[in-house]
Amino acid sequence: MEPNFATLYESLRPTLEQLEAKRLELKSKGTKTGLIAGGICLLIGCAITIWSNTSPIGLAISLIIGLLVFAGCIHSQSSELCAYYKRNIIATLVTHLCPNARYQPEQGISEQIFIKSGLFSTPPDRYHSEDLISGQIDKTVFLCSEIVAEEKRVTHDNKGHTHTHWVDIFHGFFFVADFQKDFQGQTLVFRNTWIKLRPGRQRVKLENSEFEKSFDVYSTDQVEARYLLTPRMMEQLLTLDRKFPGKITVSFYNSNVIIAIPDSRNHFETNIWKSQLHNTDIQQEFQTLVTLLSIVNDLNLNLRIWTKE
């Protein structure tokens, strides 16, 4: 895996030029639709204002609505551009970094895996996962995807009105990889908190004080937790934690390692307003992919010297 962005960017230039042409074409199409729809809104607004003989504020409101409709029509073309961007740019970045990987923008990691990871106590009321990258790096099979899991909260005000709002349980990446050792139970590496209590699981106190400062470990089996979290693995997880701006949590489950990486940004997206020829987001996405795909090597998951091959 050679993370040389400059060379890759040069090879992507023809595709980026096509993408830019596509953007201008879609923008023009959106502009035409926007002019018609926005114009109609403006005319209707003006007619109502004149007919009802109201103040000039009505005209201003009509103008604002017309402009919003105009901008909305152009922006609505973003989804088509985004699909093109994912199919041609992000997919190329992924295969450049990992030839055995496949990028499926509409697919994601199942809700069942999210729940079974055990990292979140609340089951999501609304769940969405996209941008699935699946493949194999040497001997390690992996999956990686963006996930937004939300909880529905309903509140009632004094007048008896019901308000519903959605709260993030998790927003970011899930990285699932085949672990190099077989194990039966579940070991969870949470962030360090004041309250050290997880029903049904035992707290595992480990020797690495730096690791203990950052994380709290709970497991169904004390010995198995230490079998997985060797001194080297603890160091590797600390190093990995420093690589991501969000604070990672880790689950060892079903002979897999599941890493939850919080990230509030919606990755691998573009929009109609931005020129695609000088899109600095591409380099950022490239760096994100490099960091994600190097997890396998960071955790040394290809080292298969134990009974699991």
Added chain:
Amino acid sequence: MISSILFIVIILYAIIAYNNLTRKRNNVDNAFGSIDAMLKKRFDLIPNLVATIQQYADHEKATFTQITALRTKSYDQLGESEKAEFDRTFNAARRSFFMVAENYPQLRASENFMHLQRALNETEEQLSASRRTYNAAVTDYNNAVMTFPSSIVANIFSFTKKEVLTIPEEERSAPNVKKLFQS
């Protein structure tokens, strides 16, 4: 009245502290049992180890003769000193195993060697985990025995401090296991 309440509180605390100490001591015994189980697993690897390496290890004959002699008994029949002796001999045999393998490419290429190498690494990793678990349980227990006020209950009921195991240097530091698979 106040003295009765104080007395009840003290008795209740003593019961809680006693139960807590007992639970921690049981955890230590349980953790020690898992070390023993791992040592037994390791003991069961001897025939395979000897069969794989013996013909290549003329100059290490003494080590392998010693370990073969131990194998005439079952692990449960071994006394404490024999178990300690087995631990030392096995470590020597394991070191010889990897040293000999470095000099014989045909041995390294054999399926039996590969399988045994994996089994050895697995057992050593699990044994290391069991020792670390034991030490964590002992530290937890010792903290309860030595800190006030549970130390008073520990003294009354003869809960004594336990010794932690000395973890071999190669288990404490992150070993360069990759090296074993190269050359």
